[in-house]
Amino acid sequence: MGQRMADLSIDFAGVQLRNPVLLASGTCNYGQELLPLTDFARLGGLVTKTITPQPRGGNPPQRIVETPAGMLNSIGLQNPGLEAFVEKQWPLLADLDAQVVVNIAGFTVEEFGQMAASLEALAGIAALEVNISCPNVEAGGDNFATRPQTAAAAIAAVRSRTQRPVIAKLTPNVTDIAEIARAVVDAGADAVSLINTLVGMAIDVEQRRPVLGGITGGLSGPAIKPVALAMVWKVAQAVDVPVMGIGGITSARDALEFMVAGASAGQVGTASFANPNAGVEIVEDLYAYCDERGIDRIASLVGSLR
Amino acid sequence: MIDEQARLLSNREVAADFYLARLNAPHIAVRIEPGQFVNIQVGAGVAPLLRVPLSVSGADREAGIIEVLYEAVGPKTRALSQVGPDAALPTLSPSRQGLAAPSEGTRVVLVGCGICVPPLLYWGLKLRQRSYQTALLVGARTADKHLSNELLAPAADAVHLATDDGSLGHAGLVTDLLQNELAEKGPCAVYCCGPHGMMQAVAAICLEAQVPCQVSLEEYMACGIGICVGCAVELATAKGDTDYGRYARVCVDGPAFDARQIKWGNAWPT
Numbered sequence: 001m002g003q004r005m006a007d008l009s010i011d012f013a014g015v016q017l018r019n020p021v022l023l024a025s026g027t028c029n030y031g032q033e034l035l036p037l038t039d040f041a042r043l044g045g046l047v048t049k050t051i052t053p054q055p056r057g058g059n060p061p062q063r064i065v066e067t068p069a070g071m072l073n074s075i076g077l078q079n080p081g082l083e084a085f086v087e088k089q090w091p092l093l094a095d096l097d098a099q100v101v102v103n104i105a106g107f108t109v110e111e112f113g114q115m116a117a118s119l120e121a122l123a124g125i126a127a128l129e130v131n132i133s134c135p136n137v138e139a140g141g142d143n144f145a146t147r148p149q150t151a152a153a154a155i156a157a158v159r160s161r162t163q164r165p166v167i168a169k170l171t172p173n174v175t176d177i178a179e180i181a182r183a184v185v186d187a188g189a190d191a192v193s194l195i196n197t198l199v200g201m202a203i204d205v206e207q208r209r210p211v212l213g214g215i216t217g218g219l220s221g222p223a224i225k226p227v228a229l230a231m232v233w234k235v236a237q238a239v240d241v242p243v244m245g246i247g248g249i250t251s252a253r254d255a256l257e258f259m260v261a262g263a264s265a266g267q268v269g270t271a272s273f274a275n276p277n278a279g280v281e282i283v284e285d286l287y288a289y290c291d292e293r294g295i296d297r298i299a300s301l302v303g304s305l306r
Numbered sequence: 307m308i309d310e311q312a313r314l315l316s317n318r319e320v321a322a323d324f325y326l327a328r329l330n331a332p333h334i335a336v337r338i339e340p341g342q343f344v345n346i347q348v349g350a351g352v353a354p355l356l357r358v359p360l361s362v363s364g365a366d367r368e369a370g371i372i373e374v375l376y377e378a379v380g381p382k383t384r385a386l387s388q389v390g391p392d393a394a395l396p397t398l399s400p401s402r403q404g405l406a407a408p409s410e411g412t413r414v415v416l417v418g419c420g421i422c423v424p425p426l427l428y429w430g431l432k433l434r435q436r437s438y439q440t441a442l443l444v445g446a447r448t449a450d451k452h453l454s455n456e457l458l459a460p461a462a463d464a465v466h467l468a469t470d471d472g473s474l475g476h477a478g479l480v481t482d483l484l485q486n487e488l489a490e491k492g493p494c495a496v497y498c499c500g501p502h503g504m505m506q507a508v509a510a511i512c513l514e515a516q517v518p519c520q521v522s523l524e525e526y527m528a529c530g531i532g533i534c535v536g537c538a539v540e541l542a543t544a545k546g547d548t549d550y551g552r553y554a555r556v557c558v559d560g561p562a563f564d565a566r567q568i569k570w571g572n573a574w575p576t
């Protein structure tokens with residue numbers, strides 16, 4: 001390999017990223033298990049599994065099933081809860097040589113605000129990613145992320161309680177994702193990330209039962225990449241904040257497609273399950289791509305779709 | 307946690323759709339214990355997407371070789387059965403909780419089903435080397451879903467088979483064999499691997515007979531290294547929705563568990 005020339009760094013809503021590759025929420029837990037298998041110092045960063053105010057046990061098994069070029073999961077936001085996260089997970093995360101984005105959720109508007117406020121004192125969090133794809137218990141269990149008003153209310157609650165960059169994570173399970181993106185940006189989001197998983201289902205014909213304990217689950221992996229690309233492209237045109245592209249990124253080429261479509265950075269999710277070092281390998285291949293093509297700054301590719 | 311490029315040495319059919327693969331994986335071979343598994347990547351991460359978790363059925367530390375025994379049942383295992391010698395297969399070993407030996411002199415009974423015997427074969431062989439008396443009880447639907455005596459015999463001083471259709475050995479369930487074993491020979495330590503219902507029945511028999519029982523669980527896995535929280539098994543100590551410790555991760559907290567730790571069904575005594 002020749003000498004590296006390309007500059008892969010990205011300023012993402014004020015967060016300085018070494019390179020545009022982060023590990024996605026729920027696909028790297030809180031980082032520790034990956035320490036022997038990957039090198040966080042060579043990644044742009046990682047996003048923690050969603051933290052909720054109370055601990056959650058999660059959904060009954062079966063929680064995973066492979067589908068064509070993808071998989072369904074029904075984890076049910078299993079997490080230790082805010083208090084245990086601050087005491088146990090955060091100190092270990094803070095030790096990593098990486099930008100750590102903490103992903104938070106709540107089940108009422110107020111809970112979103114409380115989550116942001118409670119994390120404000122922790123030094124070292126790069127940004128908050130807000131998972132608004134959860135049921136709003138004050139509105140009959142409707143998902144916050146599916147209506148502009150509720151999505152905006154959750155983001156506004158976080159915005160008013162934090163100085164940190166706020167990234168709103170959007171669900172693809174909506175009619176018009178650009179409308180939701182505009183609503184969360186108007187509510188104060190500094191950036192958006194998309195897509196979360198698509199609702200899907202698997203059925204065992206012999207048993208005539210759903211395969212997953214949660215009946216439906218979230219579809220991820222290469223199968224969803226074209227959907228994610230179209231949505232990133234649409235949202236990047238609708239808002240003037242940075243976009244984080246997520247959905248089926250398995251190779252440097254996939255990551256580049258998202259950047260060309262308008263994403264300033266990308267997250268690697270499901271790909272880490274088959275290859276725990278996938279993120280780092282994608283970064284290596286991005287260097288190789290830029291060096292071969294004489295691209296000095298990867299940032300110049302963002303939104304370069306002709 | 308080790309991820310190494312294992313080299314496939316051989317991969318042969320040993321019964322109807324059952325394959326025995328030998329892999330050169332020196333780093334894993336020196337550490338792997340009975341009850342532990344390896345997670346083998348057979349595709350390039352698109353289709354098949356996930357790795358195949360397989361229990362190790364034997365290991366030769368000096369030669370750096372591990373063995374897996376698997377049934378070609380779907381896309382991943384069928385793809386693996388087509389891989390030829392010398393192929394490099396990324397193989398990950400979480401090296402977590404393997405099976406634990408009983409106190410010296412305890413008689414050991416291994417209870418398995420068709421293709422769920424691999425961890426018991428490795429375990430039986432190891433225990434016999436340490437002078438434990440072992441019996442291996444195996445159930446299967448039909449005679450052709452049983453592994454050959456040549457593969458089973460090294461793991462036990464006595465092998466007893468059962469088939470649902472009576473085409474080989476006892477006509478009935480492997481749990482009948484276990485009941486006989488307990489009635490005739492009394493106290494022992496039981497190790498079990500099989501489908502959920504069978505393990506639940508074995509766990510119940512052992513609880514009733516007050517003999518220790520360890521199980522090697524096989525939950526559906528996405529990562530095999532603890533990052534997806536997908537391979538959840540409910541613990542007997544589970545305390546409701548807000549109990550983060552309600553479920554264990556089979557891949558890193560197991561795959562071997564004391565049967566009493568597991569909540570086998572809603573009616574299971576806790």
Ligand SMILES: Cc1cc2nc3c(=O)[nH]c(=O)nc-3n(C[C@H](O)[C@H](O)[C@H](O)COP(=O)(O)OP(=O)(O)OC[C@H]3O[C@@H](n4cnc5c(N)ncnc54)[C@H](O)[C@@H]3O)c2cc1C
Nearest residue numbers: 343359360361375376377380381382383424524525526527
């Ligand atoms: C810890 C562990 C040890 C195992 N040891 C053995 C073994 O020694 N020999 C053996 O033949 N099989 C073993 N299995 C099961 C084996 O992993 C599955 O049969 C295999 O993954 C099937 O994949 P497929 O694509 O061929 O079939 P599919 O058609 O996708 O599935 C066939 C069956 O395997 C299950 N399965 C599919 N994918 C997975 C997965 N990623 N994780 C767990 N289960 C899955 C499905 O629920 C289904 O019941 C083990 C599983 C686990 C978790």
Ligand SMILES: Cc1cc2nc3c(=O)[nH]c(=O)nc-3n(C[C@H](O)[C@H](O)[C@H](O)COP(=O)(O)O)c2cc1C
Nearest residue numbers: 024025026050073131195196220221247248269270
């Ligand atoms: C097993 C699993 C768990 C996930 N958990 C979360 C989560 O807790 N919070 C969240 O915002 N997204 C979660 N996601 C969604 C991912 O972060 C990502 O948006 C999605 O999987 C699409 O990317 P991918 O195709 O690269 O996996 C999860 C995805 C998977 C596969």
Ligand code: FES
Nearest residue numbers: 530532534535557
């Ligand atoms: S398989 Fe992912 S946590 Fe166990």
